[in-house]
Amino acid sequence: MKICIFGAGAIGGYMAAKLAQAGADVSVVARGPHLAAMQANGLRLIEGETDTHVDITAEEDPARLGPQDYVIVTLKAHSVPPVVDKMQPLIGPETTIVSGVNGLPWWYFHGHGGPYEGTRLETVDPGNAQWDGFGPDRVLGCVVYPAAEVSEPGVVRHIEGNRFSLGEPDGSKSERAQALSKALAEAGLRAPVRPRLRDEIWLKLWGNLSFNPISALTHATLDVLCTDDGTRQVARAMMVEAQQIAETLDIKFPVDVDRRIRGGAEVGAHRTSMLQDLEAGRPMEIDALVRSVQELGRITSIPTPTIDTVLALVTLRARVAGTYP
Ligand SMILES: NC(=O)C1=CN([C@@H]2O[C@H](COP(=O)(O)OP(=O)(O)OC[C@H]3O[C@@H](n4cnc5c(N)ncnc54)[C@H](OP(=O)(O)O)[C@@H]3O)[C@@H](O)[C@H]2O)C=CC1
Ligand SMILES: CC(C)(CO)C(=O)C(=O)O
Structure with a gap:
């Protein structure tokens, strides 16, 4: 082979x-x-x-x-x-x-x-x-x-x-x-x-979609952004929007959104891959982790106001860093 x-x-x-x-x-x-x-x-x-x-x-x-x-x-x-x-x-x-x-x-x-x-x-x-x-x-x-x-x-x-x-x-x-x-x-x-690999894709994407851009915008590690009241609420709102899209597409989540956020916090003082990429001057995986979910929202006619907001901010952050067209 x-x-x-x-x-x-x-x-x-x-x-x-x-x-x-x-x-x-x-x-x-x-x-x-x-x-x-x-x-x-x-x-x-x-x-x-x-x-x-x-x-x-x-x-x-x-x-x-x-x-x-x-x-x-x-x-x-x-x-x-x-x-x-x-x-x-x-x-x-x-x-x-x-x-x-x-x-x-x-x-x-x-x-x-x-x-x-x-x-x-x-x-x-x-x-x-x-x-x-x-x-x-x-x-x-x-x-x-x-x-x-x-x-x-x-x-x-x-x-x-x-x-x-x-x-x-x-x-x-x-x-x-x-x-x-x-x-x-x-x-x-x-x-x-x-x-049912798509269930696993979504369980991982659920965290990447929200934790990664929030970390790039705040430079906070996972333990901090998942427990700070303000950013936890932003992550949660993004994840709830994503969950509505995913469930429309027949995805089954094995845990609820708050358990998933606690799981993120338990990873500890981790700098997400998006934060690592930003700090190293490399392009971030914004399209695959965030914009793709916005696209699915459009396809399924499910509004994504919080995802849209965070996506706009992290896209501009990447443009200012010179790593996004
Ligand atoms: N690293 C991790 O812990 C995890 C990563 N992932 C995911 O896995 C995927 C891979 O990530 P990761 O391994 O970290 O990425 P890396 O950047 O470490 O690896 C990708 C490699 O591909 C090379 N490369 C890029 N373009 C070309 C090309 N045209 N020809 C030949 N080589 C090329 C890069 O070189 P160069 O450095 O020169 O760009 C780099 O060495 C990503 O989607 C990531 O999100 C998932 C879970 C954890
Ligand atoms: C943040 C984490 C651990 C899960 O969302 C991750 O996969 C990443 O750093 O890209």
């Missing part, structure tokens, strides 16, 4: 290192100093007290790797549409594309059923680049739970978690999903195949 991880930064690098250590046929596509370090010295993974090193095939040009059984995409959401053409040499007739990206996935309404079946989402797939360039039938969904970072070029530091939930858009327990689940399990990762 040939697996290529496209965008092997924090999450992709963690997966790649675990798969390579387990003897899987895995390669990575990367760029810049991180790529140069992996090519020169291999990939180093620091997990708690364990510090390992593995040689890995790392390329900038996918054409040097050829067609794969699985391409696992672990880019930031906004980085995917521009590389659809570049990824084509990795894609053969049987290639499965695994979308390990936060936020609402571009394939959301593929295999969804009902009146919204096949609806395209402009906020996460402008111009249908992924829908047309990959084809939704190739896609296997994935919700990424671990936290990791590239601590220096060629070095990935795992912070916590090892679960990558997988799920077919139509909820079936396909052979391709089970085969990848097995390969990831052999690498020491948990990869259950879920019949």
Whole structure:
């Protein structure tokens, strides 16, 4: 089974290192100093007290790797549409594309059923680049739970978690999903195949939608913004709007909104990924985490006044930082 991880930064690098250590046929596509370090010295993974090193095939040009059984995409959401053409040499007739990206996935309404079946989402797939360039039938969904970072070029530091939930858009327990689940399990990762992956997508998105932009606007850590009276109410209002949209789309939340906010607070003094991106001068995943939910509100005719307000503020914040068009 040939697996290529496209965008092997924090999450992709963690997966790649675990798969390579387990003897899987895995390669990575990367760029810049991180790529140069992996090519020169291999990939180093620091997990708690364990510090390992593995040689890995790392390329900038996918054409040097050829067609794969699985391409696992672990880019930031906004980085995917521009590389659809570049990824084509990795894609053969049987290639499965695994979308390990936060936020609402571009394939959301593929295999969804009902009146919204096949609806395209402009906020996460402008111009249908992924829908047309990959084809939704190739896609296997994935919700990424671990936290990791590239601590220096060629070095990935795992912070916590090892679960990558997988799920077919139509909820079936396909052979391709089970085969990848097995390969990831052999690498020491948990990869259950879920019949209702969209429920998990929403449970994660619920927090990212609200906590992440509020943290970018306030520079507060999760424990603070989830317990401060004012920001907790803003987050809660955004989450209630999102819940109305999600439930219209037949999503089932296993916890209520206040439990979810308490869960955020319990993570502790964490700087959300959006705050980390803002502080590092990188683009934030505003479209995939926030604007996509506003788009779903428009599609389902559900008003999103609080989401609209926070989205306007964080968009302007990004523009002022020079990281959003
Ligand atoms: N990190 C975490 O703890 C978690 C992340 N996630 C999600 O996982 C996804 C990936 O995040 P994360 O791993 O943190 O992101 P990273 O930025 O660490 O990794 C993405 C990598 O892709 C590289 N890249 C970007 N464009 C290209 C290109 N055209 N060709 C080759 N390489 C490219 C980036 O290089 P460069 O640095 O040069 O841009 C970077 O090394 C995101 O959606 C994120 O929200 C989910 C849960 C936790
Ligand atoms: C904030 C958190 C932990 C969950 O919403 C997260 O996933 C992020 O930092 O992006």
